[in-house]
Amino acid sequence: MISIAQTLRLWFAPERIGEEGETPDYRFSLANERTFLAWIRTSLALVGGGFAVDQFLPDLRWGVRVGLALALLAAGVLCALRAVNHWVRCERAMRRGEDLPVSRFPTLLSVVVAGVAVVMVVVVVFGWAG
Amino acid sequence: MTGAPDRDPGLQPERTRLAWRRTTLSCTVAAVLAAKQALHGGRTPVALVAVALSGLVWLGFLAVAHRRIQSLTRSARPGVLRPREAVAALACVAALALFAVAMLL
Numbered sequence: 641m642i643s644i645a646q647t648l649r650l651w652f653a654p655e656r657i658g659e660e661g662e663t664p665d666y667r668f669s670l671a672n673e674r675t676f677l678a679w680i681r682t683s684l685a686l687v688g689g690g691f692a693v694d695q696f697l698p699d700l701r702w703g704v705r706v707g708l709a710l711a712l713l714a715a716g717v718l719c720a721l722r723a724v725n726h727w728v729r730c731e732r733a734m735r736r737g738e739d740l741p742v743s744r745f746p747t748l749l750s751v752v753v754a755g756v757a758v759v760m761v762v763v764v765v766f767g768w769a770g
Numbered sequence: 771m772t773g774a775p776d777r778d779p780g781l782q783p784e785r786t787r788l789a790w791r792r793t794t795l796s797c798t799v800a801a802v803l804a805a806k807q808a809l810h811g812g813r814t815p816v817a818l819v820a821v822a823l824s825g826l827v828w829l830g831f832l833a834v835a836h837r838r839i840q841s842l843t844r845s846a847r848p849g850v851l852r853p854r855e856a857v858a859a860l861a862c863v864a865a866l867a868l869f870a871v872a873m874l875l
Contacts, residue, residue, distance in 0.1 A: 651853050669850045670782045676851070677789040680859050684796040687867045691803035694874055695810065706874050713867045720863040724856045731850065 650728050661735030672730050679723035682749075686716030704763060708756055715752050719745075783842045790842075793859075794835045800866050801828035807873050824869060831862040 690713035697705055722745050729741045778784075801824045808820035834855055842848045 651857055666847050666850070667778070667780060667782045670786045670848070673851045674786055674789045676856060677793045680863060681793050681796045683863050684793070684800045687863060687870060688800045688803050690867070690870050691800070691807050694870070695803070695807055709874055710871065713870050717864055717867045720860045724860045727856055728853060
């Protein structure tokens with residue numbers, strides 16, 4: 641396993657990726673880039689959801705509203721961080737000719753989003769103020 | 771980067787360009803929500819600064835996307851996205867989330 645420091649160095653030193661292995665077909669790199677952008681859009685949507693919870697549910701109790709918003713915002717930031725990390729790791733794996741990295745993150749994100757959704761349903765069904 | 775005029779049969783550069791455009795659109799929505807949130811409590815100086823900052827973040831993302839779209843347009847065999855650009859996109863998302871947290875608390 642690679643350490644966090646090494647991964648961070650990889651983020652900011654593009655030439656280090658270029659040193660390893662062979663340059664893959666540019667189409668694979670572009671596909672990797674699009675996947676990265678799709679994850680960035682997901683994280684932007686989560687951040688937007690955080691704003692929306694705060695703006696469009698003003699009748700909620702302060703704690704519930706802020707809790708839901710913070711959960712969405714944290715998920716958004718994590719998603720963006722992970723997007724960059726996954727992109728770098730995929731790019732490196734392609735250069736080295738290794739298998740692409742697998743990850744638990746999509747499952748985790750689904751669980752968090754489902755959790756937020758269930759809380760919202762409960763809050764809406766059992767009255768706003770609580 | 772052979773400079774060959776042939777176009778990619780899978781239109782990969784074009785699809786990637788459109789992905790950048792979609793992402794810019796998402797960023798616009800998030801930045802507008804941020805500005806709306808900032809103006810919620812009236813047009814105080816702090817609110818106007820917050821609006822200006824969200825605008826700045828949006829412009830930053832726009833600049834990154836524009837440069838990348840330019841380099842995707844220039845050749846039929848475009849180079850790889852640079853980590854600096856990826857981290858810049860990440861920074862924009864993180865900044866918007868930070869604004870949200872600052873306005874929440």
